[in-house]
Amino acid sequence: MSNDAIQEQIAYYRARAGEYDEWFYRIGRYDHGEENNRRWFDEAAEAMRTLHGLGPVDEALELACGTGIWTRELLTVSKHITAIDASPEVIEVNRNKLQSSKVEYQQADLFAWKPAREYDLVVFAFWLSHVPPERLDEFLGKVYRATRSGGTIFMVDSRSEQTSAAKDTPIQMRGDSVQVRRLKDGREFNIVKVFYEPDRLREQLAAAGFDADVKLTEKYFIYATGTKR
Numbered sequence: 001m002s003n004d005a006i007q008e009q010i011a012y013y014r015a016r017a018g019e020y021d022e023w024f025y026r027i028g029r030y031d032h033g034e035e036n037n038r039r040w041f042d043e044a045a046e047a048m049r050t051l052h053g054l055g056p057v058d059e060a061l062e063l064a065c066g067t068g069i070w071t072r073e074l075l076t077v078s079k080h081i082t083a084i085d086a087s088p089e090v091i092e093v094n095r096n097k098l099q100s101s102k103v104e105y106q107q108a109d110l111f112a113w114k115p116a117r118e119y120d121l122v123v124f125a126f127w128l129s130h131v132p133p134e135r136l137d138e139f140l141g142k143v144y145r146a147t148r149s150g151g152t153i154f155m156v157d158s159r160s161e162q163t164s165a166a167k168d169t170p171i172q173m174r175g176d177s178v179q180v181r182r183l184k185d186g187r188e189f190n191i192v193k194v195f196y197e198p199d200r201l202r203e204q205l206a207a208a209g210f211d212a213d214v215k216l217t218e219k220y221f222i223y224a225t226g227t228k229r
């Protein structure tokens with residue numbers, strides 16, 4: 001996957017910063033009715049409880065922190081968070097939302113970023129699916145280097161489920177790992193999207209040096225915890 005694809009993905013999330021939360025909070029074109037919405041939030045709460053169970057820790061690193069949905073949860077279990085994202089726009093939303101002196105933001109492209117230190121807990125929510133498959137080992141190698149020995153990782157991501165997506169843009173793949181996304185104003189972008197199955201994810205995390213426990217929620221999410229060997 002070319003560098004252009006990585007840049008298009010960054011451009012997509014920059015342009016989407018102001019409407020991103022509508023997806024997670026099931027608003028507008030992401031509102032799939034009371035039953036689906038309730039299930040979504042129940043299943044998200046299951047993953048959040050798992051994250052809460054990994055604390056308390058002193059130092060956490062959040063990769064692709066976005067608008068702060070998971071940063072907020074991480075704040076309840078970590079004394080300090082380093083939160084990295086490529087988009088200055090989403091970092092601004094996150095900063096304004098949380099207004100916390102415990103969070104230190106860094107704007108960086110994770111494909112160029114190199115970990116400079118180790119953390120007790122490393123978190124990446126709805127990010128791994130956007131890592132091109134041929135760069136997965138490289139990315140997980142960075143996660144390994146950023147986690148202290150015996151430290152933990154937490155990830156959560158999407159299962160392939162049409163009621164996850166915008167009602168006007170059903171999941172539409174180009175090949176195995178490229179998805180077409182549309183903003184409210186109609187602009188279209190190609191982004192990387194890989195839907196993981198538990199066995200494959202567990203193997204990938206094991207190969208990267210983590211003893212991992214991977215779970216599916218009933219309909220919407222896959223989440224994992226891992227301990228660095």
Ligand SMILES: C[S@@+](CC[C@H](N)C(=O)[O-])C[C@H]1O[C@@H](n2cnc3c(N)ncnc32)[C@H](O)[C@@H]1O
Nearest residue numbers: 010013064065066069085086087109110125126
């Ligand atoms: C699906 S969102 C997830 C955001 C947040 N973790 C959450 O779950 O709400 C993906 C995030 O990755 C960021 N991103 C995209 N490409 C990136 C890159 N190359 N380096 C760092 N962040 C990137 C986007 O700006 C966006 O905030």
